Amino acid sequence: MFHSAGILLLGVGAAVVSASQRLRSSAFGVPGIDASFDYVVVGGGTAGLTIAARLAETASVAVIEAGGFYQMDNGNLSVVPRNSLVQGVISNAEAFPPQPLVDWGLVSEPQPGAGNLRYHYAQGKTLGGSSALNTMGFHRGPKGAYERWAELVGDQSFTWDNLLPFFKKSCNLTPPDLEKRQAANATPVYDPRAFDNALGGPLQVSWANWVDPTVIWIAKALEQIGLPISPTGFNSGIITGYSGWGTSTIDPTHATRSSSQTSFLEKALDETEIIVYPNTQGMKVLFDSSKKATGVSVSTAGLEYTISATKEVIVSAGVFHSPQLLMVSGKSSGLDPPEGRIAHFELGIGPQDTLQSNGITVVSDLPGVGQNLWDPIFMLVTNQVNTPSGPSILMDPATSGPALADYLDNASGPYSSAGGHFSFEKIPDSMRNFTSSTASALAEFPADWPEIEYDIAPFPGPDNAVIGGIGATLTTLFSRGSVSIASSSMATQPLIDLGWLSNPADVEILVAAFKRCRQLWNTDAANSIKVGPELVPGATVQTDEEIATYIRSNLYQIFHASATCAMGKSSDPMAVLDSGARVYGVQGLRVVDASSFPFAIPGHPQASVYMLAEKIADAIKKGN
Ligand SMILES: Cc1cc2nc3c(=O)[nH]c(=O)nc-3n(C[C@H](O)[C@H](O)[C@H](O)COP(=O)(O)OP(=O)(O)OC[C@H]3O[C@@H](n4cnc5c(N)ncnc54)[C@H](O)[C@@H]3O)c2cc1C
Ligand SMILES: *[C@@H]1O[C@H](CO)[C@@H](O)[C@H](O)[C@H]1NC(C)=O
Ligand SMILES: *[C@@H]1O[C@H](CO)[C@@H](O)[C@H](O)[C@H]1NC(C)=O
């Protein structure tokens, strides 16, 4: 009773104690007790904790998060940069190694374009969301991508110049520590004006304190095929045609992961009266008779109760669960509301046919919900190399001990790094052997939007040999997948069709990218470290047909799925959100996360997810 009264007081905005006096334990909601807040955020992930922390500066806010604290639930696998690359949870095999405390364990539908296999798709289920699982690469997209966003949503506030303040607001940049890096051939070049630490952004952005020697060599190869080091770095809106040493979301003090939990949530716990419900799943958004969202029905270990929102509900459940939550919200739980609870209406939002076949009442027939899934994919070409590298150093007992000491004593050495090299290009003219339909589809993209990103990484081989991998990711892609529902409950996993290679243009582009990867392996730089013949796929794969066959059976996601609740103009029948991230057809409901993007931003998306959460928080505070 005591707790309940305290929470309700917060709900009407009356501050009981200042946040600085508050007990840390007072920041957590008590399961089973209904409570009310100005704003309820469903999903304490990358966007969710960012927007919740900002709103909590001036209002009462509850965060509903299905997971707990990854530092406890996944040990140092989620904290140590190097470990993010080797954690089993990122396997895409259908029989993936499960880690139910931090990963949703989602598995796709069979993919006809990729061996008809089902693929495991890791997604953070923890405070921090996928920012707690990702491999920490941090950069912003090209200016043209945001111009396109502004065009698609009919709102000039999405141009690069207008977004830059929100990009800057979220983060704090630490310049490279050249002494710790000890890598004269991997000195970062960047424009410090892309950041503004005076704004006090809590997300830590830095350059890794160690560079893998194998990656340094392959980086030289990228320069030799025509991708010079970027003069501005990858946070100034110019990325295409360049390579270089990029930033990571690593807190350089101890070389630990900086996630939305260690940054935004920590700050909000100290400075605001934010209330967090960990291990609690949002089951349905609730509405009143005027189609205004009034709260969320939640479940903590099966205990169901209601968290009400007097102002707005913000869904930040990620690219797969946000559309699912919109769709299933229209299904009655079948239970009569306990006495004293506010009556509510079940209103499903999404494609009418899907909802009706699951017995869901449709409030807003938005055919775009769950559609338009962009999932950038990649493939690899590998060779054995003679350079040392992270895996070989950490597997050799003579060097692994000192590497651990370097990390624990000095926040440096192999454990302190999760990579940190970027490169992007349009396929060069000499290799654009595209059909006319593919060529004209590609021509629709902005001039500075890259077609391919190269990712370079070492892998452990037999007898502690080092394998070098050059991966090519499609950053301009035409295949679209979808998210649908298998039942009317959030307790059932959503149906995920990744759409991999469903559009033949993507095969053509990847075949060209594959040939570029071989060119990379045939540069002087790569030749000087290569040992023996190409390992994967090997010399038997030569014709376009053979290359395409190899690609179809060796595809990987890079975990940048986006755009399943896409923003768009009200005249666009597939738009789910307006440019303020408000769901069309209802009131008091926004979706703010990677699902809100109109497309996958080329390159790594997390910087843009933080930016979007900052932008929408600012709009809400200004009454928009
Ligand atoms: C393995 C991996 C590697 C990646 N590497 C990079 C990288 O190096 N650089 C980069 O820029 N991007 C990377 N990404 C992508 C990037 O991390 C994501 O795009 C971004 O974090 C998505 O943020 P989000 O807010 O949309 O979703 P998330 O951060 O995933 O947050 C969604 C949250 O909602 C919670 N949730 C879901 N449903 C419910 C519910 N019903 N009730 C309550 N809570 C719920 C989830 O548990 C989760 O905490 C990677 C992603 C992964 C998975
Ligand atoms: C991670 O934790 C394990 C114990 O679970 C420990 O053996 C290992 O040394 C730790 N790694 C680092 C880099 O701290
Ligand atoms: C840590 O750095 C200091 C100063 O550069 C150096 O003297 C020391 O040997 C380093 N420790 C380890 C374990 O590398």
Ligand SMILES: *[C@@H]1O[C@H](CO)[C@@H](O)[C@H](O)[C@H]1NC(C)=O
């Ligand atoms: C160009 O594409 C066609 C059709 O895919 C293919 O047969 C041909 O080998 C390609 N030519 C080159 C130079 O790659």
